[in-house]
Amino acid sequence: MGPHRVLSLFINELSEGLHRSGVHEIVPLTRSRVEWSGICSELSILSPFCTFIHFLINGPNSNYVDKKYLPVIYAHTPAGTGLHIFTQLLQIVDAERFQAFDYGSPSRNHKEYGQTTPPPYLLSRVTAPVGMFWSDNDWVVDAKDIALTASQLPNVVLNYRVPTHDFNHADFMWAETAGEQVYKPVIKFLKSL
Template sequence: MIGVYEFLPNSEFLTLVGGVFCKDDAITQKLCGNVLFLMCGFNQDQLNTTLLPVIMGHLPAGSSTNQLLHYAQGINSAKYRQFSYGMIKNLATYGSLTPPDYDLSKITAPVFLHWSDNDWMADTKDVRELQSKLPNVKGSIRVPLATFNHLDYMWAIDVKPLLYDTVLENMKKF
């Protein structure tokens, strides 16, 4: 589960397990969907269960252990700042005991924030706070489905009309 450099790496074993336990005729298929919902928010109506073996074959998408530590540091500090190596290494790396904040004012590209009420990985208050800190937010757009969750940004049955069409329209403006 936790490697030296990678957390939750995808493996052939997990792909095989997803293919066996999540396929259409498996009695455990509903369990596969519920495992995903526990992490991302529940939305049974937008889950194409036939795709579960494909989804499980790509999840979990591994990330570096430092990436997850950095995410946790951001939650604990409630700040957008660089990775903390600990006070001694921070002093050597950054010249201060704590890492510097990111200068979000330097982000000059137009930004559209797309968010949903049921995304357990991106709370709406965090989206609003990010919006207040970014200098060039052109829109903050709530996905118009109350049950839309984090997984749905990629896999929802109706993701095109709910999200992608709006994303593409906004991209055409710039």
């Protein structure tokens, strides 16, 4: 797995430090970030650095994204997320279970949940038909986690692995082949319900 596992080891310190500094959004989408995205153009000397960051976040790069489009992608992705959401995601990675937000103290957790630790989300209560779409080359959501999640959901009617072995996390959104490999199967699944 990519940097998510490493960051999860320091999530409490990281979250507290950012909160004390007045940071409430991670990687917000700003005008200056859009204006500076040209530094990631195919001809830029910094292009390899941008590609490396993309690799760290999404997994090994595939060849399914038009390289000329990367500055547009980098200008808008990621588009920001709340500190609370970012913290909970890394807590889930660290705890290795799908659970509610951990407030960091047994007394606060008890106040919020009636117990000293955050409760797990009970996927067994999800009775709606579920289609799972995943790929082998995704560093954010790996095959082991997909299998675990599928085993806890009572009504998985489709467990679809993208057939291309090097399809990564960002390819679900940006790959030129996403229409054929993901969107059409999603539409077919939704029409079957």
